[in-house]
Amino acid sequence: MPNTVAAPPDTAKEVPRDSLLVYLLLGTYLGFVFVRSEVASWFRIQEMFRFQSFHMYGIIGTAVLVAAVSVAIMKRMRARDHSGHVIPFGDPDGGRPHAQHILGGTAFGLGWGLLGACPGPIYALIGSGISVMVVGLASALAGAWVYGFLKPRLPHG
Amino acid sequence: MPDLLFRPWPWWVAGPLIGLVVPFVYWYGGKKWGVSSSLQHLCAATIPAGIGYFHYDWRKAGSWHLAMVAGIVLGGFIAARVLAPAELLVEISSATARDLHGLGLTDLTGLAPSEVFGWGALFSPAGIATVVVGGFLVGFGARYADGCTSGHAISGLASFQLSSLVAVVGFFIGGLLSTWVLLPLVL
Numbered sequence: 001m002p003n004t005v006a007a008p009p010d011t012a013k014e015v016p017r018d019s020l021l022v023y024l025l026l027g028t029y030l031g032f033v034f035v036r037s038e039v040a041s042w043f044r045i046q047e048m049f050r051f052q053s054f055h056m057y058g059i060i061g062t063a064v065l066v067a068a069v070s071v072a073i074m075k076r077m078r079a080r081d082h083s084g085h086v087i088p089f090g091d092p093d094g095g096r097p098h099a100q101h102i103l104g105g106t107a108f109g110l111g112w113g114l115l116g117a118c119p120g121p122i123y124a125l126i127g128s129g130i131s132v133m134v135v136g137l138a139s140a141l142a143g144a145w146v147y148g149f150l151k152p153r154l155p156h157g
Numbered sequence: 158m159p160d161l162l163f164r165p166w167p168w169w170v171a172g173p174l175i176g177l178v179v180p181f182v183y184w185y186g187g188k189k190w191g192v193s194s195s196l197q198h199l200c201a202a203t204i205p206a207g208i209g210y211f212h213y214d215w216r217k218a219g220s221w222h223l224a225m226v227a228g229i230v231l232g233g234f235i236a237a238r239v240l241a242p243a244e245l246l247v248e249i250s251s252a253t254a255r256d257l258h259g260l261g262l263t264d265l266t267g268l269a270p271s272e273v274f275g276w277g278a279l280f281s282p283a284g285i286a287t288v289v290v291g292g293f294l295v296g297f298g299a300r301y302a303d304g305c306t307s308g309h310a311i312s313g314l315a316s317f318q319l320s321s322l323v324a325v326v327g328f329f330i331g332g333l334l335s336t337w338v339l340l341p342l343v344l
Binding site for chain 2: 019020021022023024025026027028029030031032033034035036037038039040041042043044045046047048049050052053054055056057058059060061062063064065066067068070071073074079081082083085086087088089090091093095096097098100101102103104105106107108109110111112113114115116117118119120122123124125126127128129130131132133135136137138139140141142143144145146147148149151152154
């Protein structure tokens, strides 16, 4: 019954102020990429779910490839993070699939196909001037909140 | 050179640029990159309501996320309003354009269809289904699955997590259902 998979958020280290600026810059980079590459476009998501273009598959595929190679290199080098700590690659649960992954995933997908945006692009679209996406974000927050409320009663493992 | 900033980027440029975020966040923060946790942190910061899932030090755990998503808003603004072409036209395939015309959409300009994603359309069946219900399901599903496209499809798959592969399968089952069954009902 208890959720064995999702570890509580990492409360171990306080994030120093100056690094918040780095994350702000990272986000700015991401928001720019999401818009310029059209990842944030409802039309591109429709193309993807209709299998009528390679664009989104190309983006996700090459992103995974670059990320996987980078992680493999970091693991091989036994790389530590820039504060010198060991990097916790992989889930605490070892990546074992549970009911929450297929159930939550399907719910997410239903939303993704309707809204045409996953969380990152939602923020980017708000910035791009599609102000009604603020309602989209508020709805997503409501969804997250309802999940938190229902969590003890939902199948996870 | 500056022209490259204004024109849409191909997948083989965008994908690697996004993929590099994974090793960067591992190196800089010792953390797995994902975006949907921001929704949890925002709930914890605003309406925790005594719910266990929102009962933690969101400032410690989530400040980096909140800074990042604030940045995403800013980046979207810069890409669409500052270093932007005169008109944002997503050149989708003619097959998709045909399908969308068939569903009743006439304006295919911009990042999202103005006939659906606008304050005037918000209370129509199409607007409610896409923005409100769609948004709700994105937030609910992402937290239930413990990750969205960034956390599972990119970071998770990059670490060969089977849980992430299962989540991505779910993403597609849901997305295909929405595209082929739900959207035709509401548009």
